[in-house]
Amino acid sequence: MSLRRRFRRAAWDRERAAEMETHIAHMADDLRGRGIEPNEAQRQARARFGNTTVVREEIYEMNSIRMFENFLRDARYAVRMLLRAPGFAITAVLTLAVAIAANAAVFSLVDSILLRPLPYPNPEHLAQPVAHVVTPRGSGTQEAIDGAMWEAIARHVTSAEAAVYSSWESGANLATGGQAYHVDQARVSADFFRVLGVAPAVGRSFSTEEDTPGGPNAVVLSHGLWQRAFGGDPAIIGQTVLVRGEGHLVVGIMPEGFRSFVDGDLWTALQASRTGQGGGTNYQALLRLEPGATWSAVSAELSNAYDSLGLPSSPNVSRTWGVVPLQESLTESTRETLYAMWAAVGLVLVIACVNLAGLLIARNRTRAKEIATRIALGSGRRAVVRQLLVECLVLAVAGAVLGVLLGQVVLDGLQGLAGDRYADWQNVALDWRVVALTFLVSFAASVAFGLLPALQATRVDVLQGLREGGSRGASAATGGWTRSALVIAEVALGVVLLVGAGLLTRTFLSLQSLDPGFDLTNIVTANASLEDSRYETAERTMALFDQSLERVRAVPGVESAAISLGLPYERILNLGFRPLDGEAVDGIALQRNFITNMTYVTPGYFETLRMPVRAGRAIDDRDRASGAPAAVVNEAFQKMYYPEAGAMGRRIRISGAEREIVGIVGDVQQGNPGWGDGSGPLRTTPIVYLPAAQTPAATMALVHTWFAPTWIVRTTAPVPGMDRALRDAVAAVDPLLPLAAVRGIDEVRAEASASERFMMVLAGLLAVASMLLAAIGIHGLISSAITERTREIGIRMALGSSAARAIRAATTPGLMLTLAGLVIGVLLARASVTYIESMLYGVESSDPATFAVVAGLLLAVAVIASLMPALRILKLDPAKTLRA
């Protein structure tokens, strides 16, 4: 039956009516031909034809779509049946909904971040240069370039348009109309927006002149900042605002919703050069393929560009230039996490489906009588299977609707949990694509996993089914193996998820258990951007430090205060140094440069953090600009560079001066410095602490473009309103210097392991869900097996078997299946943990303790899930079961 005809039923009916009228007219014509008077002929013909309406009705019904209408009827019936078994229906719908919610939320993230093209025209033509570097110690990729390489790229690469930006995003001070704002700034070259393919909504991008070192200052505002700070007034274009303490001409405003990977509240011209930032690899280039050009041509041009620099090459190090698609390079930090999450929620979905199949098998068996009756009454097997599948579809619809609603909640939760760590997750929403896919998955899953139980349920011996009604007789073996396989699968998948969650938990715990190296209690921190023309001289910077610290120390409850460039738990500045005396590392000659980490500190820093001074002295008031150049190093520094003779009294050249090491302090945890051996988000790393007063102005100006100095305050007890007091103290010295967020040191610490905590919580929740599902599956299996065998058990007990033996017999199969599942699961887990290996720190991926705990936990769950229904045997009255 065509759909067209169903919906044209009315027109069709009119035609049929006309046709039958013709028939009656022909009949009357005949009667008239036999000499009957016309009116009478008409009457007789009509009488003989009978009721035309009945015929039309019949045809009308024939025009209805059978399948469609059957489906509606089946669906109504299914809803009625499900309402009659609310326990089953709720379990099934919730199982589906939870799995679907997790999948919808994670897929939203995967879809919008990894799968959907970037929001720029022809995003497939956008890429970044990347160097594959192979050294004897390992290989890696490098996307960062320096000013010289950028100039070479601009000269040699003709097959693509190129732009450059600073990969460092930092805070900056914006002052306008007496208001000071701490804003996020990004630095991009004049061509950046054009290469991306997005033009400013108002005004223009930077001119070439503005992008030349020493050129006029200009700024492009984001739509958000324009609204927030300037009330969305287009007249701001052409006016001058204070950015970093200098007047900048507002030249453009980006469109609303514009996002790039160097997002800020505002953009300033990069003014790329070979000095300052450009002296190191702090830039990244952006390429857009010219029409008709190929990426391989671009790669060759990049190689030429690099060769033109004439850098000394080592035969041991090979460097191959190529490009990496922009989306791939932008999602580098988040991709692995997302794929791991996707795999985990996918597993939960599979477990949920397996569980659903188990639930359906159990339910169909309790309905054996109903099914047998329907087949006996002439309903075809196909019709019964269809009916059972329609029930699955009803469950799928309910599960999907609830799942999408819950998915929104899960997505909100994920975004909250991800926080700043995964900033690009924040704009993601559950959209129609995700909803459509969710429904599709839900339908496919419930039909696929509903078909087997339905086929099994309808393969019944009608007579047997009617006579026994599924409640009497010896245990029926039919369907047993499928359910057993389902339980094994559930347990095995549960092991995989639990092991993953266990390893991630151990990773987080091992990070948490690292010795901080200082006293974390009652410390508040806040930073401010000193990338500001008003703080270009050391005198002004030191005046700010001294005066603001003096005011902070006067706040009631403040025990001590200090300022440093970097904080524990954060990544700090990499800086080269040269040992001037003593034995250098590995006997390598002196006068060679080594890399270390540097932070400048004001007097009182080590006291404020309560870091132990192991030898010599801390940095104190002696270390003025006029004093002897001094440095304090940590134990990790001593261990790495002066393992034998010790570092005390050694002379090193660092940050433009020869300094004496006057003290050695204990190690604190820092964020990954990006060099050295080992990975992991936290570690103790060599550090040189310089007195702030002895840090050259040029060094300060450079490092302040990347790092914002931090005010650190220790109070005797938690002080309410410390936030305000700290801001007021700094504002009293410089009202145009806004502090960024004021944070407790525990927040700083939490941020350092935020992604590990995120993965732990997520994997933990999923693992708990999978364990619950496995428990439901085992419980259901044992429970229905016992229900089916009630009579058999009754007979055995009447013949003298003890209840204990009956319980043991009843629970053994479940436990055997669990053991089988555990073995398979452990093998699967061993194979699959390699995928999360790079997220693990402080724990081996094959950690025996984790595997043992997981196996023990699942076994315990299986025992409980089996015992709960088996204990019903105790309440059995053998006499009753025999009569039943």
Place this chain on the structure above:
Amino acid sequence: MGSRKKADAARGDMMQGTLDMLVLQTLVLGPAHGYTIADSIQKRSDAVLQVEQGSLYPALHRLEDRGWIASFWGTSENNRRARYYRLTPAGRRQLHQESTRWEQIVAAIARVMEPAERS
């Protein structure tokens, strides 16, 4: 499914199939409208088979639905606008199948009936 099932049962599956076959057979001679079809079956069976109008039109609809006959509007011999039906190639094949089956059934019934007559 209920109401239709009952209607089918009342009329009998055999009768329905038979009517379909008769209609197809009638159309072998050429296109005809409903009245002619009913009239022709009646006349050719010497008025033994009375075609119920209530069965004829659903049957025509069903046959058309299955693609065995096709319909078009034309003008009848009495100058009336009438819906004509003609046999499709699929209908011709169907007719051949049904008449073969019919002959088998008739022969089978005849064989069953014979001994009863003899005894």
